Amino acid sequence: MEEEEVECPNSSSEKRYFPDSLDSSEGDEAGTVACEDLELNPFDGLPYSSRYYKLLKEREDLPIWKEKYSFMENLLQSQIVIVSGDAKCGKSSQVPQWCAEYCLSIRYQHGGVVCTQVHKQTVVQLALRVADEMDVNIGHEVGYMIPFENCCTSETILRYCTDDMLQREMMSSPFLGSYGVIILDDIHERSIATDVLLGLLKDVLLARPELKLIINSSPHLISKLSSYYGNVPLIEVKNKHPVEVVYLSGAQKESFESILRLIFEIHHSTEKGDIVVFLACEQDIEKAYESICQEGSNLNPDLGELVVVPLYPKEKCALFKPNDETEKRCQVYQRRVVLTASPGESLIGSNTVKFVIDVGVERRKVYNPRIRANSLVMQPISQSQAEIRKQILGSSSSGKLFCLYSEEFASEDMRPLKPAEMQEANLTSMVLFMKRIDIAGLGHCDFMNRPAPESLMQALEDLDYLAALDNDGNLSEFGIIMSEFPLDPQLSKSILASCEFDCVDEMLTIAAMVTAPNCFSHPPRGAEEAASSCWKTFLHPEGDHFTLTNIYKAYQDMALNSSSEHCVEKWCHDHFLNCSALRMADVIRAELLEIIKRIELPYTEPAFGSKENTVNIRKALLSGYFMQKTFSITEELLQHSSAEHSYSPSSHLFAPMYLVM
Numbered sequence: 001m002e003e004e005e006v007e008c009p010n011s012s013s014e015k016r017y018f019p020d021s022l023d024s025s026e027g028d029e030a031g032t033v034a035c036e037d038l039e040l041n042p043f044d045g046l047p048y049s050s051r052y053y054k055l056l057k058e059r060e061d062l063p064i065w066k067e068k069y070s071f072m073e074n075l076l077q078s079q080i081v082i083v084s085g086d087a088k089c090g091k092s093s094q095v096p097q098w099c100a101e102y103c104l105s106i107r108y109q110h111g112g113v114v115c116t117q118v119h120k121q122t123v124v125q126l127a128l129r130v131a132d133e134m135d136v137n138i139g140h141e142v143g144y145m146i147p148f149e150n151c152c153t154s155e156t157i158l159r160y161c162t163d164d165m166l167q168r169e170m171m172s173s174p175f176l177g178s179y180g181v182i183i184l185d186d187i188h189e190r191s192i193a194t195d196v197l198l199g200l201l202k203d204v205l206l207a208r209p210e211l212k213l214i215i216n217s218s219p220h221l222i223s224k225l226s227s228y229y230g231n232v233p234l235i236e237v238k239n240k241h242p243v244e245v246v247y248l249s250g251a252q253k254e255s256f257e258s259i260l261r262l263i264f265e266i267h268h269s270t271e272k273g274d275i276v277v278f279l280a281c282e283q284d285i286e287k288a289y290e291s292i293c294q295e296g297s298n299l300n301p302d303l304g305e306l307v308v309v310p311l312y313p314k315e316k317c318a319l320f321k322p323n324d325e326t327e328k329r330c331q332v333y334q335r336r337v338v339l340t341a342s343p344g345e346s347l348i349g350s351n352t353v354k355f356v357i358d359v360g361v362e363r364r365k366v367y368n369p370r371i372r373a374n375s376l377v378m379q380p381i382s383q384s385q386a387e388i389r390k391q392i393l394g395s396s397s398s399g400k401l402f403c404l405y406s407e408e409f410a411s412e413d414m415r416p417l418k419p420a421e422m423q424e425a426n427l428t429s430m431v432l433f434m435k436r437i438d439i440a441g442l443g444h445c446d447f448m449n450r451p452a453p454e455s456l457m458q459a460l461e462d463l464d465y466l467a468a469l470d471n472d473g474n475l476s477e478f479g480i481i482m483s484e485f486p487l488d489p490q491l492s493k494s495i496l497a498s499c500e501f502d503c504v505d506e507m508l509t510i511a512a513m514v515t516a517p518n519c520f521s522h523p524p525r526g527a528e529e530a531a532s533s534c535w536k537t538f539l540h541p542e543g544d545h546f547t548l549t550n551i552y553k554a555y556q557d558m559a560l561n562s563s564s565e566h567c568v569e570k571w572c573h574d575h576f577l578n579c580s581a582l583r584m585a586d587v588i589r590a591e592l593l594e595i596i597k598r599i600e601l602p603y604t605e606p607a608f609g610s611k612e613n614t615v616n617i618r619k620a621l622l623s624g625y626f627m628q629k630t631f632s633i634t635e636e637l638l639q640h641s642s643a644e645h646s647y648s649p650s651s652h653l654f655a656p657m658y659l660v661m
Contacts, residue, residue, distance in 0.1 A: 043141045052135040062090030063237050074233040075102055079205055082215045084222045085237030087391035091216045092185050093130055099181040100158045110180030110210045116163040118189040120146040122346055127160040148588045163193035171436055175204050183214040188221045190420040192430050199445035220384035228448050243393045249406035255359045258404055263337055266355055267306055273354020274336040278389055281363035285310050285339045304333030311340040311347055345388045358389050360405035367426045369458035382418040420449040427451055428489050431459040435475040436483040466493045484595055490624040497623030501616035505606035512589035513548040517581040531576035542614055555582045
């Protein structure tokens with residue numbers, strides 16, 4: 001691609017890039033005119049639809065669009081380009097499309113485009129949006145990959161994926177030869193996988209000079225990135241509108257009451273627009289949801305309907321993006337109140353938000369390597385997080401941010417940047433991956449923030465105990481097999497141990513159920529006793545892992561014997577179970593079984609229910625979780641009910657007391 005081929009973004013029409021089948025550069029002039037008159041999509045060779053031009057006008061209004069020419073010029077001339085922009089400026093949707101145009105112009109001689117995201121919800125939504133904007137089919141020219149779900153083919157040009165999926169891809173393709181452009185998006189989230197990719201790609205770029213790396217970040221991390229990567233081109237995108245910030249200094253002590261009061265004051269005002277509330281944790285989301293629904297039923301109907309939308313960031317839920325068609329058909333004005341918590345900032349994709357309420361604190365999970373356990377610690381959010389929450393209103397000229405804290409609290413108690421997850425999390429999975437990638441000669445990783453030596457030593461010690469390392473500290477044959485499973489190493493070890501104890505089928509079910517989202521639905525107000533009664537029918541005397549197996553078996557039996565999907569959904573609803581979570585468990589189990597077959601591990605027929613099988617399942621679980629300390633859930637809750645932080649065992653959903661034989 002020559003530099004003069006890049007069209008100035010201020011032009012009324014985009015420059016079209018034609019693949020081989022459409023390129024008429026060697027033909028006559030009439031052929032060229034015919035191609036341009038047809039307005040063919042260079043990615044699939046079909047004429048553009050009317051919707052393409054409608055969306056193109058919307059794209060041209062995005063703040064990032066003014067930087068297209070500058071970006072394309074830097075992409076041609078440099079191996080690394082950093083794009084700094086506020087939330088909702090369009091960098092996550094437009095930059096990957098421009099990179100796809102670049103790859104098309106050089107006929108994909110170095111591969112396609114991959115764009116990473118931290119959250120799987122944004123992966124799916126961005127892929128759907130970009131496929132729509134490019135006027136192509138999802139799963140063909142544009143696709144996505146998230147854990148246990150692959151919507152791509154070998155012909156996919158632009159892939160969106162979670163950062164951990166691209167990290168896992170490096171195990172089979174260390175130098176990522178399928179891609180000509182790699183885009184790391186939202187790196188200010190500082191997830192472990194993103195930080196690992198940032199470090200490893202330094203060596204990959206040296207080995208592949210033709211590879212391009214694009215880094216999308218919020219402005220707060222730019223100085224750190226510049227010192228990390230050196231003198232590389234920087235594209236800066238500015239916000240469109242100023243936002244009014246109101247500090248309510250006395251509200252933090254009674255934040256919950258202040259939130260409810262603010263929501264109803266806004267609703268009683270004449271100002272229209274949706275409200276987003278950032279709370280400290282998911283428990284607060286549930287509490288606020290019940291309170292607002294209860295109070296909202298007594299509101300004057302002339303004010304419009306108050307629709308409460310709980311948005312749990314760690315669940316597999318859709319982004320908050322209202323449907324325009326539904327909005328038009330609705331006769332009564334609806335004001336949505338979105339309740340979320342960290343890291344839900346990137347899940348808000350609506351331009352209808354006019355008010356943001358921020359409590360300024362969050363409950364973070366911090367891992368303690370000395371006791372091998374997580375603590376939930378309440379602490380202030382960072383200044384960068386507070387700024388990103390303000391940017392949700394960036395497209396609204398009349399938006400207001402209500403901070404339930406003082407300016408002094410923001411400047412003195414809030415850290416400038418969000419702490420890297422690598423400095424607060426269990427690193428056993430990361431170290432297992434690094435040992436695996438070391439086989440390909442990429443073991444060295446220049447981390448932007450180095451993990452604590454104590455955490456690294458504990459991770460190495462855990463892997464040694466799990467027999468994942470040999471006497472020289474390298475990955476053992478057993479460790480290589482463990483790394484094939486996209487699970488916590490302890491759970492992977494339990495699956496491998498189940499091969500010895502003849503309970504693979506049952507162990508795969510347990511692994512799938514604890515990896516999938518919570519299968520228990522939150523019962524509506526007044527239905528708690530009915531839900532408890534339904535759940536008791538699945539209880540197993542041997543503990544929660546066996547109870548989950550009962551639930552999965554009942555779901556599977558219902559799915560096999562029912563005449564329609566509607567019957568399965570009704571059964572789940574009647575038993576207060578999350579149908580989508582159980583479907584996900586089914587998908588996860590199928591993939592784990594595929595891995596078992598691919599690496600030719602022994603697989604025995606299920607024998608769930610027999611006494612011998614129960615003992616064998618316990619042995620398999622203990623093989624992975626023997627390092628886990630045993631605690632009584634009830635005792636722990638009582639012990640920490642008045643403390644500032646609460647203990648949370650690191651074995652996912654369940655206390656390891658159930659593993660004791």
